[in-house]
Amino acid sequence: MTPRRGPRPLPAHLALAVNRALVTMAAIPSAPGSTPWSGSWPGFAPRSAAGRAEHARILRELGARAEKGGAERKGTGTGDFAAAVWQRLAREDAALLRGIAAYRAHPWRREMPDPPALWSEGPARLLDYGGEGPAALFVPSLVNRATVLDLMPGHSMLRWLAGHGVRPLLLDWGAPGAAERGFTLTDWIAGRLERALGAALAVTGGPVALVGYCMGGLLALAAALRAPARVRGLALLATPWDFHAGSAGPRARAVAGLLPGLEPALGTTGTLPVDVLQLLFAGLDPFGIARKFRAFGRLDPTSPRAAHFVALEDWLNDGIPLPAPVARECLGGWYGANTPAACAWRVAGAAVDPRDWRGPSFLAIPRGDRIVQPESARALAAGLPGATVLDVPAGHIGMAAGMKAEAVLWRPLRDWLASAGQGPA
Numbered sequence: 001m002t003p004r005r006g007p008r009p010l011p012a013h014l015a016l017a018v019n020r021a022l023v024t025m026a027a028i029p030s031a032p033g034s035t036p037w038s039g040s041w042p043g044f045a046p047r048s049a050a051g052r053a054e055h056a057r058i059l060r061e062l063g064a065r066a067e068k069g070g071a072e073r074k075g076t077g078t079g080d081f082a083a084a085v086w087q088r089l090a091r092e093d094a095a096l097l098r099g100i101a102a103y104r105a106h107p108w109r110r111e112m113p114d115p116p117a118l119w120s121e122g123p124a125r126l127l128d129y130g131g132e133g134p135a136a137l138f139v140p141s142l143v144n145r146a147t148v149l150d151l152m153p154g155h156s157m158l159r160w161l162a163g164h165g166v167r168p169l170l171l172d173w174g175a176p177g178a179a180e181r182g183f184t185l186t187d188w189i190a191g192r193l194e195r196a197l198g199a200a201l202a203v204t205g206g207p208v209a210l211v212g213y214c215m216g217g218l219l220a221l222a223a224a225l226r227a228p229a230r231v232r233g234l235a236l237l238a239t240p241w242d243f244h245a246g247s248a249g250p251r252a253r254a255v256a257g258l259l260p261g262l263e264p265a266l267g268t269t270g271t272l273p274v275d276v277l278q279l280l281f282a283g284l285d286p287f288g289i290a291r292k293f294r295a296f297g298r299l300d301p302t303s304p305r306a307a308h309f310v311a312l313e314d315w316l317n318d319g320i321p322l323p324a325p326v327a328r329e330c331l332g333g334w335y336g337a338n339t340p341a342a343c344a345w346r347v348a349g350a351a352v353d354p355r356d357w358r359g360p361s362f363l364a365i366p367r368g369d370r371i372v373q374p375e376s377a378r379a380l381a382a383g384l385p386g387a388t389v390l391d392v393p394a395g396h397i398g399m400a401a402g403m404k405a406e407a408v409l410w411r412p413l414r415d416w417l418a419s420a421g422q423g424p425a
Helices: 010-026 049-072 078-105 146-150 157-162 185-204 215-226 248-257 259-269 274-282 288-297 304-316 324-337 374-383 405-419
Strands: 117-121 124-128 135-139 167-172 208-213 231-237 361-366 388-392
Touching (some): 078 288, 078 304, 135 185, 135 215, 146 157, 146 167, 146 304, 157 167, 157 405, 167 185, 185 208, 185 215, 185 324, 208 215, 208 405, 231 405, 248 259, 248 324, 259 324, 288 304, 361 374, 361 405, 388 405
Parallel strands (some): 135 167, 135 208, 208 231, 231 361, 361 388
Antiparallel strands (some): 117 124
8 A cells, every 4th residue: 555645745735834833932022011912823823703712712811821821920920821822832733633534544536447548649638427317527636646536436427417407518637748848828828728628529429518626627718719619518616717816916916926936947957846746835824834733633533524634635635747848837927917807828829718708607716715716717707708607605616516516516516517519509
């Protein structure tokens, strides 16, 4: 059994935990009479109302304990407060290590066999999940395995759809080989995706719906605009468009600013390595990894929830390196220059403009998305004439493969796929 490597890159996550403790302790005021604590601990700024209430409760508890100890010794209580904070940090870091160890030792492994492949080219395959009903070709991201849409028994969007009136086909990109490391986005879209679409039409006998997830939504949109007669409907799930929408602009520009420093890796390997990609994603919520592994350590390891957590983490940590030309286009163009929203992103020389799409469209926008800000996806919805927009009470990954995914996304998507584009667009 191959040992688990996650959470990747592990040294970075452990170093972050250590630095959090050091910065927290250094920030505690030591001057006599100063307030023991007035701000948020690094990484302790919860987003939810419940989390903020818990945060305030912890600070009151620690502050009261320190003041009581200080009063008994006629001191300021700052030293007692620092000791209490240190003890709490130590407990949380120990819980993080227990959670990581429990994840790495968990017996669950993905053992579902792949469905038959209808077509292949290089590492890419077109997988047929069967089912009776309208055909839909699913296009995942280039940087994660396609298995997020076929995660595990009971948590597979594609197998569920196949049993509920849809014939799902999945374009599994595979890991880039020597040829794919030189691919641009035009090569992926106007080349491999279009040929996979042609293979899907040859098998199903007519136009299919294109369903793109995350980055795959951008690829699906561009492909649909290039061949509208082949596409009876376009569904975009958590798909970014305006990379500078809302508060995302500074973060997007900062990511683009990393590109010169990444050039040595891009030039040496021909790709943006998986661990670098994982660090970029972790930067969206630096302390999120620690929080979720501490929570996992408290779960019953034999529970379905624990197995589901392990399945998702295995998928997250089994990423795919991004070909260097695509990394440059995405980081410099999408994130830096915001080329999609400016309609300046071009595929095979033609601008990708959602206003040119005339067929039915469906957009699922998860309100708790930390990877694609909802404002970014709403900008795409605004550009698609007559789009059906679903507000999803979930996060970016939970929407597709979470415990409530069937209710919040699979069923509404199934209903739309069953009705959209039955006649000419």
